[in-house]
Structure formats: structure tokens, C-alpha cells
Amino acid sequence: MYDYILKGTIIDGVSSKPIDDGLVAITQDKISYVGPSANFQLAEDVPVFSARTILPGFIDCHIHLTGSEDAGDPGSKASFGDSLLGAAYQAGILLDAGFTSIREMSEQGLYLARAQARGKLRAPRIISGGRCLSVTGGHGDDGPEYTKEEVNKKSSTSILCDGIDECTLAARMQFRKGAKFIKVFATGGVSSPTDNLDDIQFSFEELEAIVAEARRHHSYVTAHCTGNEGAYQALLAGVECIEHGVMLTQREIDLMAEKDVPLVTTLYVSRLCADLDGPDWFKEKAAKCYTAHVNTIAMARKAGLCIALGTDFSNSHNTPYRHQGREFEAMVASGMTNLEAIQAGTINAARVMRMDDQIGSLESGKLADIVLLDGDPLTDIKVLTDSVHVAAVFQSGRKVK
Ligand SMILES: [Zn+2]
Structure with a gap:
């Protein structure tokens, strides 16, 4: 069973390309599914949140x-x-x-x-x-x-x-x-x-x-x-x-x-x-x-x-x-790609935290730390620089914004 369903374009933190029309399922504190929404059998009565982009926290x-x-x-x-x-x-x-x-x-x-x-x-x-x-x-x-x-x-x-x-x-x-x-x-x-x-x-x-x-x-x-x-x-x-x-x-x-x-x-x-x-x-x-x-x-x-x-x-x-999130924009200004900057602030940072087995990417089995964003940071990195674009945040599966 799933506690929440999230729908949107997924930037998972590890893949080189986003998943369009993607779906993330959260069960208790963990991510239980990440992938195309077409492959997913949606149960009734589960809260669904839609956003332009879904990213790791x-x-x-x-x-x-x-x-x-x-x-x-x-x-x-x-x-x-x-x-x-x-x-x-x-x-x-x-x-x-x-x-x-x-x-x-x-x-x-x-x-x-x-x-x-x-x-x-x-x-x-x-x-x-x-x-x-x-x-x-x-x-x-x-x-x-x-x-x-x-x-x-x-x-x-x-x-x-x-x-x-x-x-x-x-x-x-x-x-x-x-x-x-x-x-x-x-x-x-x-x-x-x-x-x-x-x-x-x-x-x-x-x-x-x-x-x-x-x-x-x-x-x-x-x-x-x-x-x-x-x-x-x-x-x-x-x-x-x-x-x-x-x-x-x-x-x-x-x-x-x-x-x-x-x-x-x-x-x-x-x-x-x-x-x-x-x-x-x-x-x-x-x-x-x-x-x-x-x-x-x-x-x-x-x-x-x-x-x-x-x-x-x-x-x-x-x-x-x-x-x-201004650091994302500063990284891009220094020559990094938008995706490199996003990975620096997700999976690479999880490695420095020594927690990359638990956080830093959207993968089944990891803690459900997730950001729902109004906008596409792959085309406009500035959407990460102000909390007004952050529509919702999940931390260990709990909706905290
Ligand atoms: Zn310092």
C-alpha cells in the first residue's frame, strides 16, 4: 500500500535524463516506486500530488x-x-x-x-x-x-x-x-x-x-x-x-x-x-x-x-x-551543467554526508526525502534559488511543507 503518490517529471539524482510523466510512490518513510506512471497500477484513495518536477531533497x-x-x-x-x-x-x-x-x-x-x-x-x-x-x-x-x-x-x-x-x-x-x-x-x-x-x-x-x-x-x-x-x-x-x-x-x-x-x-x-x-x-x-x-x-x-x-x-x-539554492545557480555560472549542479546538491552531497545508501536520490528503498518544484531546473536553474518555487517537501515520507 502507498501513503502518497507524486506525479511529474522526475530528476532522480543519478540518471543522465529525466523521466517525463513519472511517478513516485511513498510507503511509510521510504520510496517504494520510481518510474513511468504508465507502468504503475494506481490504487484508489491515495493522496496524489502533481508538480512540474520531482527531485530528491x-x-x-x-x-x-x-x-x-x-x-x-x-x-x-x-x-x-x-x-x-x-x-x-x-x-x-x-x-x-x-x-x-x-x-x-x-x-x-x-x-x-x-x-x-x-x-x-x-x-x-x-x-x-x-x-x-x-x-x-x-x-x-x-x-x-x-x-x-x-x-x-x-x-x-x-x-x-x-x-x-x-x-x-x-x-x-x-x-x-x-x-x-x-x-x-x-x-x-x-x-x-x-x-x-x-x-x-x-x-x-x-x-x-x-x-x-x-x-x-x-x-x-x-x-x-x-x-x-x-x-x-x-x-x-x-x-x-x-x-x-x-x-x-x-x-x-x-x-x-x-x-x-x-x-x-x-x-x-x-x-x-x-x-x-x-x-x-x-x-x-x-x-x-x-x-x-x-x-x-x-x-x-x-x-x-x-x-x-x-x-x-x-x-x-x-x-x-x-x-x-543560490549555490545551484553559482555552480552553473562557474561552468557546471544544470544536471551536474543538481547532482552536486543531491547524490554527491549524500556521499559527503556518508549517507548515500539512504538519501541523495530517488530510488526504491531510499528514505523519502523529496522536493516538488514549480518549474524545470534543467532549463532554468534559477527556479532553485528561491523557496517560493518549492511547492512541497517530504522528509522521511512526512509532508513537511
Ligand atoms: Zn563555513
């Missing part, structure tokens, strides 16, 4: 559930409780935009992941890494006006650690709170005031220690990388995923291909930062990134890397969750 591999624009900043007046409640509300906006699963980096995400898993929160499924590990003065440091202790007490997004012992402890503290992976800042970045884009931030020995700790937890380390030398070192130290990869060269791309390391995109934010106003140091850094980032994507496509959608959105003024 979208997956964002790089997002921050910090609750407000300034919640991650030690200077912010928002308390942790305030920002946690803000994030709990805002997570629902992601569902409305079609995102049924996310990979997240913040303190708040650790709590929200558990609430969502218990069925107590209207939110995407959350895999959280907790706070990101940074060296003092690195990309996760809010600047010398705060002490290291102040940053570590107040930041929602970073923990400063120096030397093998502190690095090991910082990783253990994230796992203690429920982190499913560890993110490190392996290089400088655009938004940090005291570093350069191509600074190598952790030593090789520190990275090795963090990787070893993650493996003891049957987990892995992913690395924020803007400059290429830090990315190269991170790959040699055993990091298993690269975030941004803005200035990668062929050497790092080849090593990623050899080790089967995926790349998480965040292209929209790179393009956005180039146009933002800010202090001189910010504008100088941002101006160097977008063209380099597009070049990385071209090399990654050519090498056949797994490219997965990541937005780096935090529901700030410039990164509103209702427009989470």
Missing part, C-alpha cells in the same frame, strides 16, 4: 546554524540560548527551501541535530561537526581584541587550539558533545582579520594528531582551504574532504583524485564577497578569490572529483536560508 554540505547574523562573534550581544532558539526557528526555513539534510559546523548544530533526530524540531536532518578547530591568529580567531579564552568561551563556530595536546583535546571536546566529524581551518580565509589567504595554519604534526583522533572515533577530518599549500599539507596529513578549495592547483587536484577526496563548493559566497563592502583587508582578500575558485571547479570537473554543494550560509543578511 536537497543537501547542503557546508552551513552554519548560528541563529543570527552576529551570533558567532564574541562581541555579539546574543547569548548562546538566544542564538540557539533563533537557529531552531531558522532551521525550518531550510526545509521550506527544499533542503532535507545538512552538514553543519557550529555549537548550536550539535543540540539541534539531536532535537531533529528525536522528531522535536522542524529542520533538515543534521550532521554536525560542532565548532571548527583553528590555531590562535588563524581563520577561526576573531582578532586580538579578544583573549584566546574569550574566543573559546563565546564563539559558536571556532575553538582555538595550539600544539598537539590542545588539538587532540579540542577534537575530543567536539566528539564529547556529539560531533560526527571534525572541521579544521587549514589555511587563512577571507573573513579573518589577522591572517593571509595562503597562510598554512596548523603544523603537519598538529593535523596528523587531529586526523588520528577523528579516526579513533570512526570519523574523519574536513579542512577549510583557501590557499593551496595548506590544502596540500592537509591532504598529506590524511584530511578526507576539502571545503572551498579556492586556490587549489593541479597538484592538489591530482592528490584529491588519487585519494578520492571530495570538494565542497561554496561558490556563491566567493562571488558575493567580491562585491561586498568592508574594511580594506577584507576587500583585498575577497578580490583574489572568485576567479581562482572558478578555476578550481574547472580542474575538479576535468579530474572527475566528487563535487558537492556547500553554501557557507548562516541566514545572515547576505546569506538568507530561503535563498539557500
Whole structure:
């Protein structure tokens, strides 16, 4: 028996062509049929939803559930409780935009992941890494006006650690709170005031220690990388995923291909930062990134890397969750096809989540995470950029929009 029937053009996340006049059947929390509607014997009294296009639920591999624009900043007046409640509300906006699963980096995400898993929160499924590990003065440091202790007490997004012992402890503290992976800042970045884009931030020995700790937890380390030398070192130290990869060269791309390391995109934010106003140091850094980032994507496509959608959105003024799908459009602007961009935000992202046996495509037996869309994203990728085009969303078979 079927609980819901969905009809429309199916983009299943894995096939090279859509199924016109397709049908998806949902039974309890799973997909029980995907294929042409002509082959399907329709029972009476089952709710039928029709849409222009049926897609797998979208997956964002790089997002921050910090609750407000300034919640991650030690200077912010928002308390942790305030920002946690803000994030709990805002997570629902992601569902409305079609995102049924996310990979997240913040303190708040650790709590929200558990609430969502218990069925107590209207939110995407959350895999959280907790706070990101940074060296003092690195990309996760809010600047010398705060002490290291102040940053570590107040930041929602970073923990400063120096030397093998502190690095090991910082990783253990994230796992203690429920982190499913560890993110490190392996290089400088655009938004940090005291570093350069191509600074190598952790030593090789520190990275090795963090990787070893993650493996003891049957987990892995992913690395924020803007400059290429830090990315190269991170790959040699055993990091298993690269975030941004803005200035990668062929050497790092080849090593990623050899080790089967995926790349998480965040292209929209790179393009956005180039146009933002800010202090001189910010504008100088941002101006160097977008063209380099597009070049990385071209090399990654050519090498056949797994490219997965990541937005780096935090529901700030410039990164509103209702427009989470802007990353699809940014990927197409960088040279990817519409279908490649859709697969980056579905099946490839499921691989980075390490859940591709359960989510990421419309296939019989997988969890029924499904988006019904008003429009055809294969001819107009912009229909994915605004939650108004997302007509309905199913998550584990439940209609949540
Ligand atoms: Zn980020």
C-alpha cells in the first residue's frame, strides 16, 4: 500500500535524463516506486500530488546554524540560548527551501541535530561537526581584541587550539558533545582579520594528531582551504574532504583524485564577497578569490572529483536560508551543467554526508526525502534559488511543507 503518490517529471539524482510523466510512490518513510506512471497500477484513495518536477531533497554540505547574523562573534550581544532558539526557528526555513539534510559546523548544530533526530524540531536532518578547530591568529580567531579564552568561551563556530595536546583535546571536546566529524581551518580565509589567504595554519604534526583522533572515533577530518599549500599539507596529513578549495592547483587536484577526496563548493559566497563592502583587508582578500575558485571547479570537473554543494550560509543578511539554492545557480555560472549542479546538491552531497545508501536520490528503498518544484531546473536553474518555487517537501515520507 502507498501513503502518497507524486506525479511529474522526475530528476532522480543519478540518471543522465529525466523521466517525463513519472511517478513516485511513498510507503511509510521510504520510496517504494520510481518510474513511468504508465507502468504503475494506481490504487484508489491515495493522496496524489502533481508538480512540474520531482527531485530528491536537497543537501547542503557546508552551513552554519548560528541563529543570527552576529551570533558567532564574541562581541555579539546574543547569548548562546538566544542564538540557539533563533537557529531552531531558522532551521525550518531550510526545509521550506527544499533542503532535507545538512552538514553543519557550529555549537548550536550539535543540540539541534539531536532535537531533529528525536522528531522535536522542524529542520533538515543534521550532521554536525560542532565548532571548527583553528590555531590562535588563524581563520577561526576573531582578532586580538579578544583573549584566546574569550574566543573559546563565546564563539559558536571556532575553538582555538595550539600544539598537539590542545588539538587532540579540542577534537575530543567536539566528539564529547556529539560531533560526527571534525572541521579544521587549514589555511587563512577571507573573513579573518589577522591572517593571509595562503597562510598554512596548523603544523603537519598538529593535523596528523587531529586526523588520528577523528579516526579513533570512526570519523574523519574536513579542512577549510583557501590557499593551496595548506590544502596540500592537509591532504598529506590524511584530511578526507576539502571545503572551498579556492586556490587549489593541479597538484592538489591530482592528490584529491588519487585519494578520492571530495570538494565542497561554496561558490556563491566567493562571488558575493567580491562585491561586498568592508574594511580594506577584507576587500583585498575577497578580490583574489572568485576567479581562482572558478578555476578550481574547472580542474575538479576535468579530474572527475566528487563535487558537492556547500553554501557557507548562516541566514545572515547576505546569506538568507530561503535563498539557500543560490549555490545551484553559482555552480552553473562557474561552468557546471544544470544536471551536474543538481547532482552536486543531491547524490554527491549524500556521499559527503556518508549517507548515500539512504538519501541523495530517488530510488526504491531510499528514505523519502523529496522536493516538488514549480518549474524545470534543467532549463532554468534559477527556479532553485528561491523557496517560493518549492511547492512541497517530504522528509522521511512526512509532508513537511
Ligand atoms: Zn563555513
